[in-house]
Amino acid sequence: MKKFYITTAIDYVNAEPHIGHAYEKILADVLARWHRLKEEDVFFLTGTDDNAQKNEEAAKKVNKDTKEFVDENAEKFKELCKILNISYNHFIRTTESKHKRIARDIFRSVYEKGDIYKSNYEGLYCTGCEEFKTEKELVDGKCPEHNQELKLIKEESYFFKLSKYRNKLIKLVESKDFILPKEKRNDILSRLKDDELKDLSVSRINKEWGIKTPIDEKHVIYVWFDALINYVSGVDYPEGEKFKQFWPADVHLIGKGINWFHSVIWPGMLMSAKIKTPKTILVHGYLTVNGKKIGKSLGNVVNPKFFVDKYGADQLRYYLIREIPFGQDGDVNEGILKIRINNELANELGNLVSRILTLAEKNFNGEIKKSVLDKKLIDRLNLKKIHDCMDKFELHNALSEIFRFISECNKHINEEKIWELKDKEQEKHLYTLLESLRIISILISPFIPETSRKLNKQLGIKNGLLDECRFGLIKSYKVKKEGILFNKIE
Numbered sequence: 001m002k003k004f005y006i007t008t009a010i011d012y013v014n015a016e017p018h019i020g021h022a023y024e025k026i027l028a029d030v031l032a033r034w035h036r037l038k039e040e041d042v043f044f045l046t047g048t049d050d051n052a053q054k055n056e057e058a059a060k061k062v063n064k065d066t067k068e069f070v071d072e073n074a075e076k077f078k079e080l081c082k083i084l085n086i087s088y089n090h091f092i093r094t095t096e097s098k099h100k101r102i103a104r105d106i107f108r109s110v111y112e113k114g115d116i117y118k119s120n121y122e123g124l125y126c127t128g129c130e131e132f133k134t135e136k137e138l139v140d141g142k143c144p145e146h147n148q149e150l151k152l153i154k155e156e157s158y159f160f161k162l163s164k165y166r167n168k169l170i171k172l173v174e175s176k177d178f179i180l181p182k183e184k185r186n187d188i189l190s191r192l193k194d195d196e197l198k199d200l201s202v203s204r205i206n207k208e209w210g211i212k213t214p215i216d217e218k219h220v221i222y223v224w225f226d227a228l229i230n231y232v233s234g235v236d237y238p239e240g241e242k243f244k245q246f247w248p249a250d251v252h253l254i255g256k257g258i259n260w261f262h263s264v265i266w267p268g269m270l271m272s273a274k275i276k277t278p279k280t281i282l283v284h285g286y287l288t289v290n291g292k293k294i295g296k297s298l299g300n301v302v303n304p305k306f307f308v309d310k311y312g313a314d315q316l317r318y319y320l321i322r323e324i325p326f327g328q329d330g331d332v333n334e335g336i337l338k339i340r341i342n343n344e345l346a347n348e349l350g351n352l353v354s355r356i357l358t359l360a361e362k363n364f365n366g367e368i369k370k371s372v373l374d375k376k377l378i379d380r381l382n383l384k385k386i387h388d389c390m391d392k393f394e395l396h397n398a399l400s401e402i403f404r405f406i407s408e409c410n411k412h413i414n415e416e417k418i419w420e421l422k423d424k425e426q427e428k429h430l431y432t433l434l435e436s437l438r439i440i441s442i443l444i445s446p447f448i449p450e451t452s453r454k455l456n457k458q459l460g461i462k463n464g465l466l467d468e469c470r471f472g473l474i475k476s477y478k479v480k481k482e483g484i485l486f487n488k489i490e
């Protein structure tokens with residue numbers, strides 16, 4: 001059986017989740033569910049980065065014990081997954097003892113290889129990024145990502161010989177499909193080629209919070225070195241069955257701000273530790289809300305729970321995937337969300353289901369038998385295009401192609417004036433339309449799983465697999481209309 005291992009970034013738990021976290025989890029969930037529909041063995045990992053220095057700082061600000069604080073916030077990220085219907089297989093936390101042990105083991109093996117040495121570091125540190133910055137990266141003396149002042153740090157540190165892997169890394173980054181979309185590869189590549197690749201400081205001295213290095217009790221492991229290891233500790237590196245089955249990861253899904261860590265530092269660590277590198281680093285864009293950068297000042301509207309409570313999880317999932325071309329930055333706009341719910345979910349999909357089921361109940365008591373297929377309609381489904389889009393991670397195009405077929409079904413009902421047809425003639429059309437709904441339900445299930453579940457219940461069927469997206473499989477339907485799928489928004 002083919003396997004598919006997908007991960008999201010693990011989130012800092014210094015604050016509550018916002019819509020950007022929701023977006024990444026939804027994207028990963030769609031891919032995980034799609035591969036399950038293809039009958040692949042899927043492992044989907046998400047979780048929290050508990051060991052970051054900024055978690056400790058945030059805890060201090062509210063006078064809380066750090067562990068208590070990260071436990072509380074990690075729960076909020078789990079809760080987010082629950083309300084969004086995120087079908088992860090494992091939720092990892094980097095304070096788990098298993099993860100700590102594996103992070104220390106990998107640190108030790110890189111050290112024993114001679115790739116870690118002690119020296120002194122002097123530089124400007126951004127606690128937002130949890131990264132040392134060079135002067136070149138700053139804008140007006142501040143981190144452009146966080147718009148905050150940096151701390152000057154001068155201290156003893158252990159360094160990882162990242163520079164040693166420069167040529168191998170260039171080759172890896174140049175290889176096809178390692179960083180997708182392609183545009184996201186170029187800045188990494190030019191940075192690798194143009195700049196001198198510096199060794200990486202991988203420890204911090206005299207810190208309370210974090211994982212102690214296995215070679216020096218005075219130092220904790222630099223949080224990124226620790227955090228990246230979650231992708232292998234989450235599948236029980238090195239001896240676990242899951243690691244043997246699922247590693248290397250097929251997709252590390254991440255936001256564009258942490259591409260360097262995943263495309264350069266992580267593979268460098270893996271090369272040193274003699275672990276295979278992941279297949280694809282898949283990079284999505286950033287979200288703004290009503291045109292503004294996500295920040296505290298925006299209040300409620302950056303909270304994904306706000307949207308889920310007001311409109312529903314599937315509505316939010318649909319909107320985010322459909323609205324934002326994968327890989328690009330996008331804006332979350334409540335007005336457009338409402339328009340899409342009304343025009344596409346309610347008027348197209350909801351209406352189609354209601355029209356077909358109403359006719360089937362009124363004229364056939366809900367019982368529709370298999371009959372000759374209506375070629376004119378089934379030819380309008382372009383399955384190949386949907387598959388191609390998903391293979392290229394163009395989730396927005398795949399969803400839009402599925403919805404094109406949904407409007408074709410509505411058009412077909414109008415063109416043929418199906419409600420005016422009599423007996424057998426109408427039943428024939430209804431059979432093809434029910435088969436269309438069954439197939440639509442399979443195709444939308446990765447995107448809007450709750451809607452698919454409700455639709456299947458009305459159709460009296462179980463959710464199928466991609467292989468069952470073929471017309472004429474069901475011998476007879478017994479359908480039952482149950483309410484409406486989507487409420488229109490005023």
Ligand SMILES: [Zn+2]
Nearest residue numbers: 126128129143
């Ligand atoms: Zn920063």
